[in-house]
Amino acid sequence: MSEEFLKVARAAREAAAELAPLPRAPKDRALRAVADALVARTAEIVEANAKDVEQAREQGTSEAMIDRLRLDAARVAAVADAVRQVADLPDPVGEVVRGGTLPNGLELRQLRVPLGVIGIIYEGRPNVTVDAAALCLKSGNAVLLRGSSSAYASNTALVRVMQEALEGTEVPAGAVQLVPGRSRDSVKELMRARGLVDVLIPRGGASLINSVVEESTVPVIETGVGNCHVYVDADADLGLAVEILLNAKTQRPSVCNAAETFLVHADVAAAFLPRALAALAEAGVTVHGDERVARHGDVVPATEDDFRAEYLSLDIAAAVVDSLEDAVAHIRRYGSAHTDAIVTRSQQAARRFVALVDSAAVAVNASTRFTDGGEFGFGAEIGISTQKLHARGPMGLPELTSTKWVYTGEGHLRTSEGSVLARPDQG
Template identity: 90%
Template sequence: MSEEFLKVARAAKEAAAELAPLPRSPKDAALRAVADALVARAAEIVEANALDVERAREGGTSEYMIDRLRLDEARVRAVAEAVRQVADLPDPVGEVVRGGTLPNGLELRQVRVPLGVVGIIYEGRPNVTVDAAALCLKSGNAVLLRGSSSAYSSNTALVKVMQEALAGTEVPAGAVQLVPGRSRDSVKELMRARGLVDVLIPRGGASLINSVVEESTVPVIETGVGNCHVYVDADADLDLAVEILLNAKVQRPSVCNAAETLLVHAAVADAFVPRALAALAAEGVTVHGDERIAAYGDVVPAGETDFREEYLSLDIAAAVVDSLEDAVAHIRKYGSGHTDAIVTRSVTASRRFVATVDSAAVAVNASTRFTDGGEFGFGAEIGISTQKLHARGPMGLPELTSTKWIYTGEGHLRTASGTVIARPGPRAE
């Protein structure tokens, strides 16, 4: 590993040891100082971001991806407000998960503790730099940030502002670090930093996530791509279904919880599909439809790859299915396990859909756009996990902790015949 990387990784490790035992108050004060600094220096941040946006546009990056990259003063203020919301959240560190007194008299507790040093590898969106730092600091962790090279100027400015704000608080400034360098070598260094980094969280497209999962020697919490579905059931309110579909697809198409596939029950296809196609066309959405969808209008013919696609644009795949079971089978075959929604007035159908769709989040008569740490009341999120171990769905503060077992005795000794108490006496006060 390069000396440059080792320097920031070791600084993060040292900072994590200082940060872990801090109570809530100094952490909250530090986060509020960060939020104030972001607002006060918004112009500086926006100026740095403009360099990234200009390079992206010159490189032919799509406007949808540029939207993910762009920061203006309003977005910086929103990022700062998210930091304040994190400060207002309960501190998970020290929470007793379970415990009690064992039959032998030992008092046993399982308590939440920080993970240590959290590495984040992410693409495009510089707001993640601040969101990740805020959540890690609140949960007692140091963070090593490796954002996209396309946002390097923005991320450098944001980390500088945060470190300088932390310097005036009890939280060590070294708890927030930017991994140096723009090349893939710096990503590999972070993935191989076992012993310096306790856990790695990738956020981005399928190729990034697969690369980190397959190549990292550091334990990984896998976040997933968002091939999210909206299924319009035979008993759906069709007016509501149109509204939910448009919100899920159009409100912000470049994010992971935007809908990428529409499934329509055959019983309502004649009534719903023409309305849906017209409504989507009015919003500039290109529909990639199967043969049954194509019978209702002019669409792009859809194949296997279309139904697996995370478009992140004004495109959507669409198919007609013969039953709820067929919809679930389609989702299981093509979905990413992120968020899938059903629109129905049938309690039986909604319960069946919820029970059989194996995704991190399942929505009933609501847009897929609500799968989000902020919307769930977590403050900012560190990512949306589509795996099943440790964390699943939007990851907030509790998901950035591990646990330790603490047991307290009065001279308890374990022997072949059972528990004995050495030097029994009154409990010390």
């Protein structure tokens, strides 16, 4: 590993040890200082971001990706507000997960503790730099940030502002570090920093996530791509279904909880599809439909790749299915286990869909866009996990902790016959 990387990794390790035992109050004061500094230095941040946006345009980056990259005064203010919201959230560190008194008299508790040093590898969106740092600090963790080279100027400015804000607080400034370098080598260094980094969290497209999962020697919490579905059931309110579909696809198409496929029960296809296709076309959405969808309007013929796509754009795949079970089978085959929704007036169908769809989040008569830490009341999220170990769904503060067991006795000793007190006259 390069000396440059080792320097920041060791600094984060030292900071993590200082940060872990801090109570809530100094962490909250530090977060509010960070939020104030972001607002005060908005012009500096926006100026740095403009360089990244200009470079992205010169490289022919799509407008959807540029939207994810862009920061303006309003977005910086929103990022600062998210930091304040994190400060207002309960501190998970020290929370008793479970415990009690054992038959032998030992008092046993399982407590939440910080993970230590968390590495975040992410693409595009510079707001992740601040969101990740805020959540890690609140949960008592140091963080090593490795954003994409496309946001290097923005991330450098944001980390500089945060570090300088922390210098006047009890939280060590070294708890927030930007991984040096813009090449692939710096990513590999982070992925192989076992012993310096406790866990990695990748945020981005499938290729990034797969690369981190397959190549890292550091444990990984896998976040997933968002191939989210909206299923319109035979007993759906069709007007409501159109509204939900439009919101799920068009409210912000460049994010992972936007809908990328919609499925329609054959019994309502003739009534629903003309309305839905017209509404989507008016919103500028290109529909990639199967043959049965194409009977009801102008669509682009769908391929297998379309049904697997995370478009992150004003495109959506569509298919007609013959039953709720066929809809579930389609989701299992093509989906990413992120968020899938059903629109129905049937409680039986809703319960069946919820039971059968094995995704991190399942929505009933609601847009997929609600799968979000902020919407769930967690504050800013570190990512949305689609794995099944440790954390699943939007990852807030509790998901950035581990646990340790603490047991307290009165001179308890273990023997072959059971437990005894070293000094039975005491206690």
